[in-house]
Amino acid sequence: MVHNVQSGHPGGSLGCAEFFTVLYHRIMEYTPKPFSMEGKNEDVFILSNGHISPVFYSTLAHAGFFDKEELNTFRKIDSRLQGHPATEEGLPGIRVATGSLGQGLSVAVGIALSKKLNNDPKSVFVLMGDGELEEGQNWEAIMFAAHNKVDNLIATVDFNGQQIDGSTEEIMGLTELRSKFEAFGWYVLDMKGNDIDAVYHGLVSAMDESRQGRPVVILMKTEMGHGVDFMMGSHEWHGIAPNDEQLASALAQNPETLGDY
Numbered sequence: 639m640v641h642n643v644q645s646g647h648p649g650g651s652l653g654c655a656e657f658f659t660v661l662y663h664r665i666m667e668y669t670p671k672p673f674s675m676e677g678k679n680e681d682v683f684i685l686s687n688g689h690i691s692p693v694f695y696s697t698l699a700h701a702g703f704f705d706k707e708e709l710n711t712f713r714k715i716d717s718r719l720q721g722h723p724a725t726e727e728g729l730p731g732i733r734v735a736t737g738s739l740g741q742g743l744s745v746a747v748g749i750a751l752s753k754k755l756n757n758d759p760k761s762v763f764v765l766m767g768d769g770e771l772e773e774g775q776n777w778e779a780i781m782f783a784a785h786n787k788v789d790n791l792i793a794t795v796d797f798n799g800q801q802i803d804g805s806t807e808e809i810m811g812l813t814e815l816r817s818k819f820e821a822f823g824w825y826v827l828d829m830k831g832n833d834i835d836a837v838y839h840g841l842v843s844a845m846d847e848s849r850q851g852r853p854v855v856i857l858m859k860t861e862m863g864h865g866v867d868f869m870m871g872s873h874e875w876h877g878i879a880p881n882d883e884q885l886a887s888a889l890a891q892n893p894e895t896l897g898d899y
Contacts, residue, residue, distance in 0.1 A: 639692050639695070639696070639709055639710075639712040639713075640692055640712075640879045640880070641879055641880050641881075641882075641885045642710065642712065643712060643713045643714060643879070644879040645713050645721065645879060646691075646692055646712070646713060646721065646877070646879060647689040647690055647691070647692065647876060647877045648692065648863065648866075648869065648875055648878075648879065648880065649862040649863040649869055649872070649873075649875035649876050649877075650687065650689065650690040650693075650767065650796065650798065650862060650876065651690045651691075651692040651693035651694075652693070652862070652863050652864050652865055652866060652869065653796065653798050653831065653832065653860040653861055653862045653863065653864045654690055654693055654765065654796055654831065654860060655693055655864070655865075656831060656832055656833070656834045656837045657765070657794065657796075657831055657837055657858060657860075658693050658694065658696075658697040659697065659834065660834060660837045660838045660841060661683065661697075661763065661841065662683075662697050662698075662700075662701045663701065664838055664841075665681075665763075665838075665841045665842070665845070666681040666683065666761075666763065667680065667681050667760065668680045668681055668682075670698075670701055670702040670703040670730065670731070671702060671703070671730070673703060673730035673731065675733055677733060677749070677760075678756075678758060679758060679759070679760060680760055681760045681761050681762070681763065682733065682746075682749055682753075682760070682761075682762045682763070683762075683763045683764070683765075684733070684734060684736065684742050684745055684746045684749070684762070684763070684764040684765075685723060685736050685742065685764075685765055686736055686739070686740075686741065686742020686743055686745075686746075686764055686765060686766045686767070686770065687736075687737075687739065687742070687765060687766055687767035687770055687796065688722040688723050688735075688736035688737030688738075688742070689721070689722060689737055689877065690767075690796075691719070691720070691721060691722055691723055691737075692712065694723065695709060695712065695719050696709060698729075698730070698731035698732075701731075703729075703730040703731040704718075704729065704730050704731070721737075722735070722736060722737030723735060723736050723737065733749075739767070739769075739770035739773055740770050740773025740774075740775045740776050741775060742764055742765075742766060743764055743766055743775075743776050743779040743780070743783075743793060744775060744776075744778075744779040745764075746762050746763075746764035746791060746793065747779050747782060747783045747788055747791060749762050750762035750783075750788045750790050750791040750853075751786065751788050753790055754788065754790055760790070761790050761791070761792060761845070761848060762790060762791050762792070763792050763793075763794070764791070764792075764793045764794070765793075765794050765795075765796060766793065766794070766795050766796065767795075767796050767798075768795055768796060768797045768798065768799065768812060768815075769810075771795065771812060771815070772810045772812075777822075780819065780822045780824065781822055783824075783853045784822050784823030784824055784852055784853060785823070787851050787852060788853050789848055789849050789850060789851055789852055789853055789854075790848060790849060791848075791853040791854070792841075792844045792845070792848055792853075792854045792855075792856070793824075793853065793854070793855045793856070794829075794855070794856040794858050795815070795855065795856070795857050795858060796831070796858055796860055797815070797831075797857050797858055797859050797860065798859075798860045798861060798862045805873060815857060816828075816857060819855050819857075823852055824852060824853050824854065824855045825847050825850070825852050825853070825854045825855070826854075826855055826856075826857065827840060827843055827844055827847070827854065827855070827856045827857070828840075828856070828857050828859070829841075829856050829857070829858045829859070830858075830859055831858035831859055831860035832860055832861055832864045832865075837858075840856055840858070841856070844856055862875060862876070863875045865891065866887075866888040866891060867891065868884065868887065868888075869888070
């Protein structure tokens with residue numbers, strides 16, 4: 639998809655492929671057709687780091703929200719599959735425009751609180767990048783969620799240690815992220831994000847720990863560009879597209895065993 643238009647964000651998308659696969663095919667309960675913006679009595683997902691839209695769109699298509707052929711329109715003129723998820727074109731599966739980093743958690747907290755007020759038994763999931771935790775709005779949302787016991791919320795941090803200009807430690811060290819969330823009153827889990835079995839069991843554990851009076855966050859250790867040898871671990875693949883030779887090399891590499899889930 640990214641190669642087709644020579645534009646997009648492959649690194650983070652590859653790093654979160656296992657997470658999206660397990661979340662949409664084994665954890666969440668939802669109805670793709672007809673798609674409901676309200677999401678009543680459905681689990682809801684918000685992608686805060688909206689630039690990894692390629693993996694999100696691919697997941698939605700494979701989950702039945704729209705035809706897979708539409709993936710070929712990614713980032714093209716008049717496409718519903720914009721570079722960052724948006725709502726004006728009515729793409730099924732997208733409930734809020736995201737990609738202005740630092741805002742998705744606030745939205746997810748609001749949706750989760752609305753579900754609690756309306757006695758909706760379903761959960762709200764949100765994925766954030768570790769780099770976007772440099773945005774102060776996140777910490778207000780983190781404080782608010784714990785104070786208001788928004789315990790139907792499960793947040794996941796894509797902890798790959800990379801952002802557009804370099805490593806997170808170089809740009810703005812996050813330091814003791816677990817301790818920070820715990821100090822704010824959240825239940826914290828660690829998870830290997832590029833091991834599909836670990837992702838499955840990690841998300842199940844998060845569900846088990848939810849609805850106990852506090853929100854849950856998963857610190858998901860991933861590798862940017864996972865599965866493609868020349869992309870792995872490099873911030874340079876945050877937002878550039880592979881050329882023809884690189885694409886052929888990437889597609890020729892054997893995927894790891896995906897397990898039984």
